[in-house]
Structure formats: C-alpha cells, structure tokens
Amino acid sequence: MTVNTQPATERPDPRAFGLPVVEQAEIPSELRSLVARVHDLIDAVANTEVDGDTLAEAAATVEGLTDRLNVARRQIGTMVLRELPGGDTEYGTITNVVSGDTNPAAPPLFLDATEEGVRGEVTLNTVYQGPPGLVHGGWIAAMLDQAVGSASSLATSPGLTARLEVDYRRPTPLFTPLEVVARVTGTERRKVYVTGEIRVNGEVTAEATALMVRVEVP
Numbered sequence: 001m002t003v004n005t006q007p008a009t010e011r012p013d014p015r016a017f018g019l020p021v022v023e024q025a026e027i028p029s030e031l032r033s034l035v036a037r038v039h040d041l042i043d044a045v046a047n048t049e050v051d052g053d054t055l056a057e058a059a060a061t062v063e064g065l066t067d068r069l070n071v072a073r074r075q076i077g078t079m080v081l082r083e084l085p086g087g088d089t090e091y092g093t094i095t096n097v098v099s100g101d102t103n104p105a106a107p108p109l110f111l112d113a114t115e116e117g118v119r120g121e122v123t124l125n126t127v128y129q130g131p132p133g134l135v136h137g138g139w140i141a142a143m144l145d146q147a148v149g150s151a152s153s154l155a156t157s158p159g160l161t162a163r164l165e166v167d168y169r170r171p172t173p174l175f176t177p178l179e180v181v182a183r184v185t186g187t188e189r190r191k192v193y194v195t196g197e198i199r200v201n202g203e204v205t206a207e208a209t210a211l212m213v214r215v216e217v218p
C-alpha cells in the first residue's frame with residue numbers, strides 16, 4: 001500500500017501546542033561543531049584507558065564547560081523545522097535522542113521521505129553497544145520507533161506510539177552502515193499502522209510493527 005504524504009501545510013504547527021520552533025538553518029554552525037565534538041567525546045570517555053591525572057583534568061575541564069553552557073538553556077520541547085530532500089518539511093524535537101540536531105548522544109539518525117515512507121542510514125559506535133560488538137536491543141527499538149513515528153507523521157499528522165513490537169531476526173553490528181526504513185500500511189480514524197525494518201547489506205536484522213495514535217490539535 002502506498003500512502004501519499006500529507007502536505008506539510010495541513011499538518012499541525014507545534015506553535016499551536018505552545019512549543020518554540022527553530023529552523024534547521026538557524027542552528028549555528030558552532031553549535032553543530034560542538035555537538036559533533038561532544039559526540040566523539042562520549043565515545044572517547046566510554047573507551048579511554050588513560051591515567052588518573054589525565055582523567056581528573058578532563059573531568060574538571062568538562063565541568064567548567066558544562067557550567068558555561070548552562071547559563072542559557074532552550075525551552076524543553078523546542079522543535080526544529082527540517083527541509084527534506086524533495087521539498088517536504090518535517091518538525092522534530094531538537095534534542096530527540098535518536099535524531100535530535102543538538103543532542104550529542106543521538107547517533108544521529110536522519111530520515112528522509114521516500115515514495116514508500118521514510119529511509120535513513122546510520123553507523124553506530126560502541127556508545128550504542130549491548131552484546132560485544134552488537135547494537136543494544138533498546139537502541140534498535142528506539143531507531144525503529146523513530147522511523148515508524150516519522151513515517152506516520154509525514155503520511156498523516158504527528159502522533160504518539162501506542163504499541164511497538166520488535167522482532168530481532170539477526171544480530172545488528174556496530175561500525176557497519178545500517179539502513180532504517182518504515183512505511184504506513186493502513187489508517188483507521190486516529191490510528192496509523194506502520195511497519196519498519198533495519199537492514200545490514202540488504203539483510204533484515206530487526207523488524208517492527210507499530211500502532212501510532214495521531215494527537216489532536218488543541
């Protein structure tokens with residue numbers, strides 16, 4: 001089943017929910033650079049074996065930086081307006097743990113609209129490790145949740161995940177390009193049925209079926 005994407009102009013504006021919106025182009029390049037450096041820092045901290053003096057010095061430096069950054073914080077729930085290839089647009093939470101532009105803990109997984117639904121590629125490091133060398137099952141579910149939510153939001157309007165079932169078919173490896181896809185298979189009133197897959201070299205390692213319930217604009 002192919003579900004046509006609902007025009008962006010017909011989707012709810014987050015400002016109607018009292019949420020601030022930042023356009024993607026307004027995110028300063030210095031912030032993007034900081035996010036990328038801290039993303040690498042998380043990986044370095046998770047894996048370092050340097051001596052205690054170096055660790056103590058690093059902790060003091062990071063604490064000082066944290067204090068400096070915390071003097072001006074965004075409102076919780078700030079949204080980012082993204083331009084997708086093909087001219088469509090999408091709102092996302094700016095600190096979303098899977099795909100947030102300003103979240104150094106996010107892989108990040110960016111999903112583009114396709115004719116079928118959504119598709120994205122991502123390669124994960126040891127920060128997302130569960131079993132040795134493999135992606136944690138919770139992160140697999142998180143990426144699939146994001147993909148089904150995004151496919152549902154683009155095809156209809158934003159919603160919350162009511163049900164998500166994941167089948168883990170094969171181990172999902174770290175340091176290997178992962179393809180993440182999702183598509184809407186049906187709708188019924190506010191209910192949107194969606195499926196998603198993670199593939200490695202074309203082979204499905206995990207698949208999800210989900211029910212999204214569209215939120216009502218106040």
Ligand SMILES: CCCCCCCCCCCCCC(=O)SCCNC(=O)CCNC(=O)[C@H](O)C(C)(C)COP(=O)(O)OP(=O)(O)OC[C@H]1O[C@@H](n2cnc3c(N)ncnc32)[C@H](O)[C@@H]1OP(=O)(O)O
Pocket residue numbers: 012013014017091092093145146147149150153158159160161162163189190191211213
């Ligand atoms: C503008 C903002 C932009 C945002 C962009 C976001 C981008 C997307 C990216 C996000 C990606 C990340 C995504 C995330 O991380 S979403 C975060 C994780 N999810 C949640 O926190 C959701 C928590 N649950 C709820 O809030 C409510 O239960 C919801 C809102 C889901 C429904 O409560 P609501 O009071 O509104 O509706 P209703 O109870 O009248 O139910 C309506 C219909 O649904 C049926 N039903 C309900 N539950 C289930 C169930 N479990 N199995 C089967 N069916 C179920 C129900 O029978 C009824 O059917 P029918 O009687 O019509 O036949």
